[in-house]
Amino acid sequence: MTDILIDGLPATPDDLAHQALVNYGAYTSFRVENGAVRGLDLHLARLDQAAVELFGESPGEAEFRRLLALAVEGRDKAWIRVSLFSPEIGHRNPSFVGRPKVMTVVSPPPPPLAAQMRVTAVPHGRETPHLKHVATFGQTRVRRAARAEGFDDALFVDDQGHVSEGVTWNIGFIQGDRIVWPQAPMLPGVTQVLIERGLIQTGLGGESRPIHLDQIAAFDGAFLCNSATPACPINSIDTVAFSEDPVWLDRLRDAWLSQPPQPI
Incomplete structure:
Protein backbone atom coordinates (compact mmCIF):
# COMPACT_ATOMS: atom_id res chain seq x y z
CA MET A 1 0.00 0.00 0.00
CA THR A 2 1.28 3.45 -0.98
CA ASP A 3 0.20 6.55 0.96
CA ILE A 4 0.78 10.07 -0.32
CA LEU A 5 0.59 13.16 1.88
CA ILE A 6 1.38 16.76 0.98
CA ASP A 7 2.28 18.97 3.94
CA GLY A 8 0.74 16.27 6.12
CA LEU A 9 -2.64 16.18 4.35
CA PRO A 10 -4.00 13.75 1.73
CA ALA A 11 -2.71 14.64 -1.73
CA THR A 12 -5.18 16.43 -3.99
CA PRO A 13 -5.61 15.74 -7.73
CA ASP A 14 -4.34 19.26 -8.50
CA ASP A 15 -1.12 18.70 -6.55
CA LEU A 16 -0.51 15.36 -8.23
CA ALA A 17 -1.27 16.82 -11.67
CA HIS A 18 1.32 19.54 -11.07
CA GLN A 19 3.89 16.91 -10.09
CA ALA A 20 3.15 15.03 -13.32
CA LEU A 21 3.41 18.11 -15.54
CA VAL A 22 6.19 20.21 -13.99
CA ASN A 23 9.54 18.50 -13.57
CA TYR A 24 11.07 20.87 -11.00
CA GLY A 25 11.96 19.78 -7.53
CA ALA A 26 14.17 17.58 -5.39
CA TYR A 27 13.80 14.53 -3.20
CA THR A 28 15.45 11.98 -0.98
CA SER A 29 14.39 8.44 -0.10
CA PHE A 30 15.23 5.97 2.63
CA ARG A 31 14.18 3.03 4.79
CA VAL A 32 12.40 3.63 8.11
CA GLU A 33 12.61 0.99 10.85
CA ASN A 34 10.75 1.45 14.12
CA GLY A 35 10.61 5.21 13.69
CA ALA A 36 14.32 5.59 12.95
CA VAL A 37 16.45 6.13 9.85
CA ARG A 38 20.10 5.37 9.22
CA GLY A 39 21.73 8.64 8.12
CA LEU A 40 18.66 10.75 8.88
CA ASP A 41 20.84 13.80 9.59
CA LEU A 42 22.27 13.53 6.07
CA HIS A 43 18.86 13.16 4.45
CA LEU A 44 17.51 16.19 6.32
CA ALA A 45 20.55 18.26 5.37
CA ARG A 46 20.07 17.22 1.73
CA LEU A 47 16.45 18.37 1.78
CA ASP A 48 17.32 21.64 3.50
CA GLN A 49 20.08 22.46 1.01
CA ALA A 50 17.91 21.61 -1.99
CA ALA A 51 14.97 23.65 -0.68
CA VAL A 52 17.09 26.77 -0.28
CA GLU A 53 18.88 26.34 -3.61
CA LEU A 54 15.79 25.54 -5.69
CA PHE A 55 13.07 27.54 -3.93
CA GLY A 56 14.83 30.14 -1.79
CA GLU A 57 13.43 28.89 1.52
CA SER A 58 13.37 25.66 3.53
CA PRO A 59 10.55 24.28 5.69
CA GLY A 60 13.26 23.55 8.29
CA GLU A 61 14.33 20.44 10.18
CA ALA A 62 11.51 20.54 12.75
CA GLU A 63 8.85 20.62 10.01
CA PHE A 64 10.53 17.86 8.03
CA ARG A 65 10.57 15.69 11.16
CA ARG A 66 6.90 16.45 11.90
CA LEU A 67 5.85 15.45 8.40
CA LEU A 68 7.99 12.31 8.47
CA ALA A 69 6.43 11.25 11.77
CA LEU A 70 2.94 11.76 10.33
CA ALA A 71 3.78 9.80 7.21
CA VAL A 72 5.15 6.71 8.95
CA GLU A 73 2.86 6.69 11.98
CA GLY A 74 1.84 3.15 12.92
CA ARG A 75 4.37 1.42 10.66
CA ASP A 76 7.28 -0.67 11.91
CA LYS A 77 8.98 -0.77 8.51
CA ALA A 78 8.53 1.44 5.46
CA TRP A 79 10.22 3.11 2.54
CA ILE A 80 9.65 6.83 2.27
CA ARG A 81 10.34 9.33 -0.47
CA VAL A 82 10.27 12.99 0.54
CA SER A 83 9.84 15.37 -2.38
CA LEU A 84 9.91 19.16 -2.58
CA PHE A 85 7.82 21.08 -5.13
CA SER A 86 5.87 24.28 -5.56
CA PRO A 87 2.57 24.67 -7.44
CA GLU A 88 3.60 28.31 -7.92
CA ILE A 89 6.41 27.26 -10.27
CA GLY A 90 5.62 26.31 -13.86
CA HIS A 91 7.26 26.36 -17.25
CA ARG A 92 5.88 29.83 -18.07
CA ASN A 93 6.25 31.27 -14.59
CA PRO A 94 9.33 29.91 -12.81
CA SER A 95 10.09 32.95 -10.63
CA PHE A 96 8.35 32.08 -7.35
CA VAL A 97 10.58 32.31 -4.26
CA GLY A 98 9.33 30.80 -1.04
CA ARG A 99 8.75 27.66 0.97
CA PRO A 100 8.08 24.54 -1.12
CA LYS A 101 5.45 21.96 -0.38
CA VAL A 102 6.61 18.63 1.06
CA MET A 103 5.23 15.43 -0.42
CA THR A 104 5.78 12.17 1.46
CA VAL A 105 5.19 8.87 -0.33
CA VAL A 106 5.25 5.78 1.89
CA SER A 107 5.47 2.27 0.46
CA PRO A 108 6.85 -1.16 1.44
CA PRO A 109 10.67 -1.34 1.57
CA PRO A 110 12.16 -2.34 -1.80
CA PRO A 111 14.71 -5.13 -2.25
CA PRO A 112 18.37 -4.26 -2.98
CA LEU A 113 19.16 -3.28 -6.56
CA ALA A 114 20.90 -6.59 -7.23
CA ALA A 115 23.17 -9.27 -5.77
CA GLN A 116 25.85 -8.43 -8.34
CA MET A 117 26.22 -6.09 -11.31
CA ARG A 118 27.74 -5.98 -14.78
CA VAL A 119 27.93 -2.36 -15.89
CA THR A 120 29.02 -0.39 -18.92
CA ALA A 121 30.78 2.99 -18.86
CA VAL A 122 28.78 5.71 -20.61
CA PRO A 123 29.71 9.34 -21.32
CA HIS A 124 27.05 11.13 -19.30
CA GLY A 125 26.62 13.61 -16.47
CA ARG A 126 23.49 14.48 -14.56
CA GLU A 127 22.32 18.09 -14.69
CA THR A 128 23.22 19.85 -11.41
CA PRO A 129 24.81 16.64 -10.13
CA HIS A 130 25.18 17.71 -6.48
CA LEU A 131 21.38 17.72 -6.12
CA LYS A 132 19.08 14.72 -5.94
CA HIS A 133 16.54 16.34 -8.22
CA VAL A 134 13.49 14.94 -10.00
CA ALA A 135 14.80 15.38 -13.57
CA THR A 136 15.56 11.70 -14.18
CA PHE A 137 14.90 11.38 -17.93
CA GLY A 138 18.60 11.11 -18.76
CA GLN A 139 19.26 8.47 -16.13
CA THR A 140 16.33 6.32 -17.25
CA ARG A 141 17.35 6.62 -20.92
CA VAL A 142 20.94 5.57 -20.15
CA ARG A 143 19.81 2.61 -18.00
CA ARG A 144 17.45 1.43 -20.75
CA ALA A 145 20.24 1.57 -23.31
CA ALA A 146 22.65 -0.31 -21.04
CA ARG A 147 20.15 -3.11 -20.47
CA ALA A 148 19.34 -3.31 -24.16
CA GLU A 149 23.05 -4.01 -24.70
CA GLY A 150 23.03 -6.85 -22.16
CA PHE A 151 24.41 -5.00 -19.11
CA ASP A 152 22.70 -4.54 -15.76
CA ASP A 153 23.33 -0.81 -15.48
CA ALA A 154 25.55 2.11 -16.50
CA LEU A 155 28.46 3.95 -14.93
CA PHE A 156 28.88 7.61 -15.85
CA VAL A 157 32.18 9.05 -17.06
CA ASP A 158 32.85 12.67 -18.04
CA ASP A 159 34.20 13.92 -21.36
CA GLN A 160 37.75 13.41 -20.06
CA GLY A 161 37.06 9.77 -19.15
CA HIS A 162 36.87 10.26 -15.38
CA VAL A 163 34.47 8.06 -13.40
CA SER A 164 31.73 9.82 -11.43
CA GLU A 165 28.64 7.85 -10.34
CA GLY A 166 26.14 5.24 -11.44
CA VAL A 167 22.58 5.81 -12.60
CA THR A 168 21.14 5.79 -9.05
CA TRP A 169 24.17 4.77 -6.99
CA ASN A 170 27.70 5.61 -5.97
CA ILE A 171 30.70 3.47 -6.84
CA GLY A 172 33.66 2.60 -4.66
CA PHE A 173 36.86 0.79 -5.63
CA ILE A 174 38.86 -1.56 -3.41
CA GLN A 175 42.63 -1.18 -3.28
CA GLY A 176 44.45 -3.18 -0.63
CA ASP A 177 42.86 -2.21 2.69
CA ARG A 178 41.40 1.04 1.38
CA ALA A 218 44.46 -1.73 -11.28
CA PHE A 219 41.86 -2.03 -8.48
CA ASP A 220 41.17 -5.24 -6.57
CA GLY A 221 37.42 -4.86 -6.73
CA ALA A 222 34.47 -2.52 -7.09
CA PHE A 223 31.05 -2.13 -5.49
CA LEU A 224 28.01 0.09 -5.65
CA CYS A 225 25.89 1.49 -2.84
CA ASN A 226 22.69 3.44 -2.30
CA SER A 227 19.99 3.68 0.35
CA ALA A 228 18.33 0.43 -0.75
CA THR A 229 21.64 -1.38 -1.34
CA PRO A 230 24.35 -1.00 1.33
CA ALA A 231 26.93 -2.85 -0.81
CA CYS A 232 26.65 -4.79 -4.06
CA PRO A 233 29.67 -6.18 -5.92
CA ILE A 234 30.38 -4.96 -9.43
CA ASN A 235 31.65 -7.98 -11.33
CA SER A 236 32.73 -6.08 -14.41
CA ILE A 237 32.89 -2.68 -16.07
CA ASP A 238 32.76 -3.45 -19.78
CA THR A 239 35.72 -5.83 -20.38
CA VAL A 240 37.40 -5.21 -16.99
CA ALA A 241 36.45 -8.01 -14.59
CA PHE A 242 36.70 -7.91 -10.81
CA SER A 243 36.80 -10.82 -8.37
CA GLU A 244 34.10 -10.91 -5.72
CA ASP A 245 35.37 -11.09 -2.13
CA PRO A 246 32.62 -11.95 0.40
CA VAL A 247 34.88 -10.88 3.27
CA TRP A 248 35.22 -7.41 1.79
CA LEU A 249 31.47 -7.14 1.29
CA ASP A 250 30.90 -8.11 4.92
CA ARG A 251 33.35 -5.42 6.05
CA LEU A 252 31.56 -2.80 3.95
CA ARG A 253 28.19 -3.80 5.37
CA ASP A 254 29.68 -3.77 8.88
CA ALA A 255 30.90 -0.20 8.26
CA TRP A 256 27.37 0.77 7.22
CA LEU A 257 25.73 -1.08 10.13
CA SER A 258 28.07 0.62 12.60
CA GLN A 259 26.13 3.85 12.02
CA PRO A 260 22.97 3.44 14.12
CA PRO A 261 19.49 4.49 12.97
CA GLN A 262 18.51 7.94 14.22
CA PRO A 263 15.02 8.54 15.65
CA ILE A 264 12.73 10.74 13.60
Whole structure:
Protein backbone atom coordinates (compact mmCIF):
# COMPACT_ATOMS: atom_id res chain seq x y z
CA MET A 1 0.00 0.00 0.00
CA THR A 2 1.28 3.45 -0.98
CA ASP A 3 0.20 6.55 0.96
CA ILE A 4 0.78 10.07 -0.32
CA LEU A 5 0.59 13.16 1.88
CA ILE A 6 1.38 16.76 0.98
CA ASP A 7 2.28 18.97 3.94
CA GLY A 8 0.74 16.27 6.12
CA LEU A 9 -2.64 16.18 4.35
CA PRO A 10 -4.00 13.75 1.73
CA ALA A 11 -2.71 14.64 -1.73
CA THR A 12 -5.18 16.43 -3.99
CA PRO A 13 -5.61 15.74 -7.73
CA ASP A 14 -4.34 19.26 -8.50
CA ASP A 15 -1.12 18.70 -6.55
CA LEU A 16 -0.51 15.36 -8.23
CA ALA A 17 -1.27 16.82 -11.67
CA HIS A 18 1.32 19.54 -11.07
CA GLN A 19 3.89 16.91 -10.09
CA ALA A 20 3.15 15.03 -13.32
CA LEU A 21 3.41 18.11 -15.54
CA VAL A 22 6.19 20.21 -13.99
CA ASN A 23 9.54 18.50 -13.57
CA TYR A 24 11.07 20.87 -11.00
CA GLY A 25 11.96 19.78 -7.53
CA ALA A 26 14.17 17.58 -5.39
CA TYR A 27 13.80 14.53 -3.20
CA THR A 28 15.45 11.98 -0.98
CA SER A 29 14.39 8.44 -0.10
CA PHE A 30 15.23 5.97 2.63
CA ARG A 31 14.18 3.03 4.79
CA VAL A 32 12.40 3.63 8.11
CA GLU A 33 12.61 0.99 10.85
CA ASN A 34 10.75 1.45 14.12
CA GLY A 35 10.61 5.21 13.69
CA ALA A 36 14.32 5.59 12.95
CA VAL A 37 16.45 6.13 9.85
CA ARG A 38 20.10 5.37 9.22
CA GLY A 39 21.73 8.64 8.12
CA LEU A 40 18.66 10.75 8.88
CA ASP A 41 20.84 13.80 9.59
CA LEU A 42 22.27 13.53 6.07
CA HIS A 43 18.86 13.16 4.45
CA LEU A 44 17.51 16.19 6.32
CA ALA A 45 20.55 18.26 5.37
CA ARG A 46 20.07 17.22 1.73
CA LEU A 47 16.45 18.37 1.78
CA ASP A 48 17.32 21.64 3.50
CA GLN A 49 20.08 22.46 1.01
CA ALA A 50 17.91 21.61 -1.99
CA ALA A 51 14.97 23.65 -0.68
CA VAL A 52 17.09 26.77 -0.28
CA GLU A 53 18.88 26.34 -3.61
CA LEU A 54 15.79 25.54 -5.69
CA PHE A 55 13.07 27.54 -3.93
CA GLY A 56 14.83 30.14 -1.79
CA GLU A 57 13.43 28.89 1.52
CA SER A 58 13.37 25.66 3.53
CA PRO A 59 10.55 24.28 5.69
CA GLY A 60 13.26 23.55 8.29
CA GLU A 61 14.33 20.44 10.18
CA ALA A 62 11.51 20.54 12.75
CA GLU A 63 8.85 20.62 10.01
CA PHE A 64 10.53 17.86 8.03
CA ARG A 65 10.57 15.69 11.16
CA ARG A 66 6.90 16.45 11.90
CA LEU A 67 5.85 15.45 8.40
CA LEU A 68 7.99 12.31 8.47
CA ALA A 69 6.43 11.25 11.77
CA LEU A 70 2.94 11.76 10.33
CA ALA A 71 3.78 9.80 7.21
CA VAL A 72 5.15 6.71 8.95
CA GLU A 73 2.86 6.69 11.98
CA GLY A 74 1.84 3.15 12.92
CA ARG A 75 4.37 1.42 10.66
CA ASP A 76 7.28 -0.67 11.91
CA LYS A 77 8.98 -0.77 8.51
CA ALA A 78 8.53 1.44 5.46
CA TRP A 79 10.22 3.11 2.54
CA ILE A 80 9.65 6.83 2.27
CA ARG A 81 10.34 9.33 -0.47
CA VAL A 82 10.27 12.99 0.54
CA SER A 83 9.84 15.37 -2.38
CA LEU A 84 9.91 19.16 -2.58
CA PHE A 85 7.82 21.08 -5.13
CA SER A 86 5.87 24.28 -5.56
CA PRO A 87 2.57 24.67 -7.44
CA GLU A 88 3.60 28.31 -7.92
CA ILE A 89 6.41 27.26 -10.27
CA GLY A 90 5.62 26.31 -13.86
CA HIS A 91 7.26 26.36 -17.25
CA ARG A 92 5.88 29.83 -18.07
CA ASN A 93 6.25 31.27 -14.59
CA PRO A 94 9.33 29.91 -12.81
CA SER A 95 10.09 32.95 -10.63
CA PHE A 96 8.35 32.08 -7.35
CA VAL A 97 10.58 32.31 -4.26
CA GLY A 98 9.33 30.80 -1.04
CA ARG A 99 8.75 27.66 0.97
CA PRO A 100 8.08 24.54 -1.12
CA LYS A 101 5.45 21.96 -0.38
CA VAL A 102 6.61 18.63 1.06
CA MET A 103 5.23 15.43 -0.42
CA THR A 104 5.78 12.17 1.46
CA VAL A 105 5.19 8.87 -0.33
CA VAL A 106 5.25 5.78 1.89
CA SER A 107 5.47 2.27 0.46
CA PRO A 108 6.85 -1.16 1.44
CA PRO A 109 10.67 -1.34 1.57
CA PRO A 110 12.16 -2.34 -1.80
CA PRO A 111 14.71 -5.13 -2.25
CA PRO A 112 18.37 -4.26 -2.98
CA LEU A 113 19.16 -3.28 -6.56
CA ALA A 114 20.90 -6.59 -7.23
CA ALA A 115 23.17 -9.27 -5.77
CA GLN A 116 25.85 -8.43 -8.34
CA MET A 117 26.22 -6.09 -11.31
CA ARG A 118 27.74 -5.98 -14.78
CA VAL A 119 27.93 -2.36 -15.89
CA THR A 120 29.02 -0.39 -18.92
CA ALA A 121 30.78 2.99 -18.86
CA VAL A 122 28.78 5.71 -20.61
CA PRO A 123 29.71 9.34 -21.32
CA HIS A 124 27.05 11.13 -19.30
CA GLY A 125 26.62 13.61 -16.47
CA ARG A 126 23.49 14.48 -14.56
CA GLU A 127 22.32 18.09 -14.69
CA THR A 128 23.22 19.85 -11.41
CA PRO A 129 24.81 16.64 -10.13
CA HIS A 130 25.18 17.71 -6.48
CA LEU A 131 21.38 17.72 -6.12
CA LYS A 132 19.08 14.72 -5.94
CA HIS A 133 16.54 16.34 -8.22
CA VAL A 134 13.49 14.94 -10.00
CA ALA A 135 14.80 15.38 -13.57
CA THR A 136 15.56 11.70 -14.18
CA PHE A 137 14.90 11.38 -17.93
CA GLY A 138 18.60 11.11 -18.76
CA GLN A 139 19.26 8.47 -16.13
CA THR A 140 16.33 6.32 -17.25
CA ARG A 141 17.35 6.62 -20.92
CA VAL A 142 20.94 5.57 -20.15
CA ARG A 143 19.81 2.61 -18.00
CA ARG A 144 17.45 1.43 -20.75
CA ALA A 145 20.24 1.57 -23.31
CA ALA A 146 22.65 -0.31 -21.04
CA ARG A 147 20.15 -3.11 -20.47
CA ALA A 148 19.34 -3.31 -24.16
CA GLU A 149 23.05 -4.01 -24.70
CA GLY A 150 23.03 -6.85 -22.16
CA PHE A 151 24.41 -5.00 -19.11
CA ASP A 152 22.70 -4.54 -15.76
CA ASP A 153 23.33 -0.81 -15.48
CA ALA A 154 25.55 2.11 -16.50
CA LEU A 155 28.46 3.95 -14.93
CA PHE A 156 28.88 7.61 -15.85
CA VAL A 157 32.18 9.05 -17.06
CA ASP A 158 32.85 12.67 -18.04
CA ASP A 159 34.20 13.92 -21.36
CA GLN A 160 37.75 13.41 -20.06
CA GLY A 161 37.06 9.77 -19.15
CA HIS A 162 36.87 10.26 -15.38
CA VAL A 163 34.47 8.06 -13.40
CA SER A 164 31.73 9.82 -11.43
CA GLU A 165 28.64 7.85 -10.34
CA GLY A 166 26.14 5.24 -11.44
CA VAL A 167 22.58 5.81 -12.60
CA THR A 168 21.14 5.79 -9.05
CA TRP A 169 24.17 4.77 -6.99
CA ASN A 170 27.70 5.61 -5.97
CA ILE A 171 30.70 3.47 -6.84
CA GLY A 172 33.66 2.60 -4.66
CA PHE A 173 36.86 0.79 -5.63
CA ILE A 174 38.86 -1.56 -3.41
CA GLN A 175 42.63 -1.18 -3.28
CA GLY A 176 44.45 -3.18 -0.63
CA ASP A 177 42.86 -2.21 2.69
CA ARG A 178 41.40 1.04 1.38
CA ILE A 179 38.24 2.22 -0.33
CA VAL A 180 38.83 4.73 -3.11
CA TRP A 181 35.88 6.92 -4.13
CA PRO A 182 35.86 8.85 -7.41
CA GLN A 183 36.42 12.58 -7.12
CA ALA A 184 34.13 14.16 -9.70
CA PRO A 185 30.92 16.19 -9.99
CA MET A 186 28.26 13.86 -8.56
CA LEU A 187 25.75 13.36 -5.77
CA PRO A 188 27.42 12.53 -2.43
CA GLY A 189 25.31 9.50 -1.48
CA VAL A 190 24.06 9.04 2.07
CA THR A 191 25.08 5.38 2.08
CA GLN A 192 28.52 6.33 0.79
CA VAL A 193 28.96 8.78 3.66
CA LEU A 194 27.72 6.21 6.22
CA ILE A 195 30.27 3.68 4.95
CA GLU A 196 32.99 6.35 5.12
CA ARG A 197 32.02 7.12 8.73
CA GLY A 198 32.23 3.45 9.68
CA LEU A 199 35.44 2.48 7.88
CA ILE A 200 37.75 3.15 10.81
CA GLN A 201 35.71 0.80 13.01
CA THR A 202 36.29 -2.04 10.54
CA GLY A 203 40.02 -1.42 10.18
CA LEU A 204 39.75 0.09 6.72
CA GLY A 205 40.89 3.37 5.24
CA GLY A 206 39.31 5.58 2.61
CA GLU A 207 40.12 8.38 0.21
CA SER A 208 38.68 10.27 -2.74
CA ARG A 209 40.66 11.02 -5.88
CA PRO A 210 40.10 11.39 -9.62
CA ILE A 211 39.81 7.98 -11.28
CA HIS A 212 40.21 7.66 -15.04
CA LEU A 213 38.52 4.80 -16.81
CA ASP A 214 41.94 3.59 -17.93
CA GLN A 215 42.95 3.08 -14.27
CA ILE A 216 40.14 0.81 -13.08
CA ALA A 217 41.87 -2.46 -13.97
CA ALA A 218 44.46 -1.73 -11.28
CA PHE A 219 41.86 -2.03 -8.48
CA ASP A 220 41.17 -5.24 -6.57
CA GLY A 221 37.42 -4.86 -6.73
CA ALA A 222 34.47 -2.52 -7.09
CA PHE A 223 31.05 -2.13 -5.49
CA LEU A 224 28.01 0.09 -5.65
CA CYS A 225 25.89 1.49 -2.84
CA ASN A 226 22.69 3.44 -2.30
CA SER A 227 19.99 3.68 0.35
CA ALA A 228 18.33 0.43 -0.75
CA THR A 229 21.64 -1.38 -1.34
CA PRO A 230 24.35 -1.00 1.33
CA ALA A 231 26.93 -2.85 -0.81
CA CYS A 232 26.65 -4.79 -4.06
CA PRO A 233 29.67 -6.18 -5.92
CA ILE A 234 30.38 -4.96 -9.43
CA ASN A 235 31.65 -7.98 -11.33
CA SER A 236 32.73 -6.08 -14.41
CA ILE A 237 32.89 -2.68 -16.07
CA ASP A 238 32.76 -3.45 -19.78
CA THR A 239 35.72 -5.83 -20.38
CA VAL A 240 37.40 -5.21 -16.99
CA ALA A 241 36.45 -8.01 -14.59
CA PHE A 242 36.70 -7.91 -10.81
CA SER A 243 36.80 -10.82 -8.37
CA GLU A 244 34.10 -10.91 -5.72
CA ASP A 245 35.37 -11.09 -2.13
CA PRO A 246 32.62 -11.95 0.40
CA VAL A 247 34.88 -10.88 3.27
CA TRP A 248 35.22 -7.41 1.79
CA LEU A 249 31.47 -7.14 1.29
CA ASP A 250 30.90 -8.11 4.92
CA ARG A 251 33.35 -5.42 6.05
CA LEU A 252 31.56 -2.80 3.95
CA ARG A 253 28.19 -3.80 5.37
CA ASP A 254 29.68 -3.77 8.88
CA ALA A 255 30.90 -0.20 8.26
CA TRP A 256 27.37 0.77 7.22
CA LEU A 257 25.73 -1.08 10.13
CA SER A 258 28.07 0.62 12.60
CA GLN A 259 26.13 3.85 12.02
CA PRO A 260 22.97 3.44 14.12
CA PRO A 261 19.49 4.49 12.97
CA GLN A 262 18.51 7.94 14.22
CA PRO A 263 15.02 8.54 15.65
CA ILE A 264 12.73 10.74 13.60
